[in-house]
Amino acid sequence: MSSSTKVDLDGNPIKAMTICMIGAGGFIGSHLCEKLLSTTSHTILAVDVYNDKIKHLLEPESLPWNGRIQFHRINIKHDSRLEGLIKMADLTINLAAICTPADYNTRPLDTIYSNFIDALPVVKYCSENNKRLIHFSTCEIYGKTIGSFLPKDHPLRQDPEFFILKEDVSPCIFGPIEKQRWSYACAKQLIERLIYAEGAENGLEFTIVRPFNWIGPRMDFIPGVDGPSEGVPRVLACFSNNLLRGEPLKLVDGGESQRTFIYIKDAIEAVMLMIENPARANGQIFNVGNPNNEVTVKQLAEMMTEVYSKVSGEPSLESPTIDVSSKEFYGEGYDDSDKRIPDMTIINKQLGWNPKTSLWDLLESTLTYQHTTYAEAVKQAIAKPTSS
Numbered sequence: 236m237s238s239s240t241k242v243d244l245d246g247n248p249i250k251a252m253t254i255c256m257i258g259a260g261g262f263i264g265s266h267l268c269e270k271l272l273s274t275t276s277h278t279i280l281a282v283d284v285y286n287d288k289i290k291h292l293l294e295p296e297s298l299p300w301n302g303r304i305q306f307h308r309i310n311i312k313h314d315s316r317l318e319g320l321i322k323m324a325d326l327t328i329n330l331a332a333i334c335t336p337a338d339y340n341t342r343p344l345d346t347i348y349s350n351f352i353d354a355l356p357v358v359k360y361c362s363e364n365n366k367r368l369i370h371f372s373t374c375e376i377y378g379k380t381i382g383s384f385l386p387k388d389h390p391l392r393q394d395p396e397f398f399i400l401k402e403d404v405s406p407c408i409f410g411p412i413e414k415q416r417w418s419y420a421c422a423k424q425l426i427e428r429l430i431y432a433e434g435a436e437n438g439l440e441f442t443i444v445r446p447f448n449w450i451g452p453r454m455d456f457i458p459g460v461d462g463p464s465e466g467v468p469r470v471l472a473c474f475s476n477n478l479l480r481g482e483p484l485k486l487v488d489g490g491e492s493q494r495t496f497i498y499i500k501d502a503i504e505a506v507m508l509m510i511e512n513p514a515r516a517n518g519q520i521f522n523v524g525n526p527n528n529e530v531t532v533k534q535l536a537e538m539m540t541e542v543y544s545k546v547s548g549e550p551s552l553e554s555p556t557i558d559v560s561s562k563e564f565y566g567e568g569y570d571d572s573d574k575r576i577p578d579m580t581i582i583n584k585q586l587g588w589n590p591k592t593s594l595w596d597l598l599e600s601t602l603t604y605q606h607t608t609y610a611e612a613v614k615q616a617i618a619k620p621t622s623s
């Protein structure tokens with residue numbers, strides 16, 4: 236059976252479409268491109284300033300999907316070709332953003348411009364040309380939980396009403412302006428409100444995705460190997476870097492914050508359902524996460540240490556973690572989300588989707604990838620520190 240005879244959740248045939256994917260060269264974009272090319276007949280207009288993470292999909296020209304992906308090296312801040320690409324496509328997916336916490340308090344202007352101002356033309360072109368938009372927001376939009384404002388031993392802290400994050404119920408609780416950490420969440424919130432308003436007033440067909448800590452291969456960079464030596468990526472890459480270098484994992488403010496981590500491949504399944512079921516996805520805001528994979532950052536560090544030792548065959552350090560203050564690690568203006576458990580009711584009802592992979596299993600495959608990809612390069616970087 237050819238892939239063009241695939242049907243959607245309501246039994247209707249899925250027609251091949253052209254997708255303009257902005258930010259296609261990033262972590263999520265690379266996995267989405269891979270999935271679309273290998274399992275569908277859709278065509279991708281891939282827009283990004285970088286393409287290292289999708290090079291394997293673009294070259295060589297003998298690849299089976301040759302002709303179904305075109306790379307456009309475009310900075311969406313200033314390029315008149317963007318509107319033409321959106322017009323050519325049936326659907327636009329916007330992934331472009333600055334989305335590493337180390338930037339939110341140190342480069343707040345770039346963060347706000349990237350997450351709000353630069354996304355404005357994308358929304359405008361979709362709205363004016365009656366094109367569907369899937370926009371990537373964030374779970375950071377919820378900010379802190381209501382329960383975090385209660386005393387530590389207050390019984391209501393155990394009540395799910397005080398910490399489960401629901402798309403259509405939970406408030407967005409950010410810290411004061413001087414805590415510039417929230418520049419990202421606030422910019423993402425405003426672009427969500429703008430998209431929602433375009434839907435309400437001008438009929439824009441949109442879906443908003445709120446990812447909850449999607450992790451897996453190709454996330455961010457390893458400092459001094461495929462990114463700047465002084466760069467601070469998200470926690471998966473920070474801890475991977477520490478493990479590869481045989482140094483202790485740094486726990487910011489004791490690593491007490493809690494997160495739910497989801498395997499990128501599970502999350503991509505949810506995005507595929509959104510792409511191919513517009514009638515069920517349009518007008519919706521979806522949490523996409525794995526509520527069963529909750530850990531404190533300290534527990535994540537311990538689990539990653541154990542898994543890495545298993546996949547690399549190298550013994551772990553006697554003291555595998557070290558505490559560091561957030562001011563020392565991120566600088567002035569950092570603040571944190573205390574706990575992030577997604578409510579899954581809406582995505583479950585609309586798309587029948589559920590995550591599958593346990594935290595242990597996703598760390599095992601991800602750290603196997605990290606070890607295979609980087610162990611040798613890290614060894615060389617350590618041997619020649621001045622050339623990194």
Ligand SMILES: NC(=O)c1ccc[n+]([C@@H]2O[C@H](COP(=O)([O-])OP(=O)(O)OC[C@H]3O[C@@H](n4cnc5c(N)ncnc54)[C@H](O)[C@@H]3O)[C@@H](O)[C@H]2O)c1
Nearest residue numbers: 258260261262263284310311331332334371373446448449
């Ligand atoms: N990974 C997660 O768990 C997660 C969680 C919450 C939200 N998100 C959101 O999902 C989206 C994608 O995240 P990711 O993890 O793949 O990040 P990423 O940094 O790997 O990918 C973003 C891509 O956008 C590109 N980009 C940025 N500005 C651009 C511009 N002006 N013009 C062209 N390209 C530009 C970057 O080069 C990069 O390749 C972001 O909007 C992010 O806020 C991700």
Ligand SMILES: O=C(O)[C@H]1O[C@H](OP(=O)(O)OP(=O)(O)OC[C@H]2O[C@@H](n3ccc(=O)[nH]c3=O)[C@H](O)[C@@H]2O)[C@H](O)[C@@H](O)[C@@H]1O
Nearest residue numbers: 334336373375446447448449469470473485486487492532
């Ligand atoms: O991934 C998401 O869902 C969203 O959350 C992330 O924010 P956060 O989870 O705080 O970012 P991480 O860098 O992954 O940090 C997670 C936790 O680990 C801690 N951390 C990070 C790095 C480190 O070396 N040590 C450490 O203890 C941080 O302080 C934080 O508490 C980013 O803002 C975005 O990528 C995204 O919008």
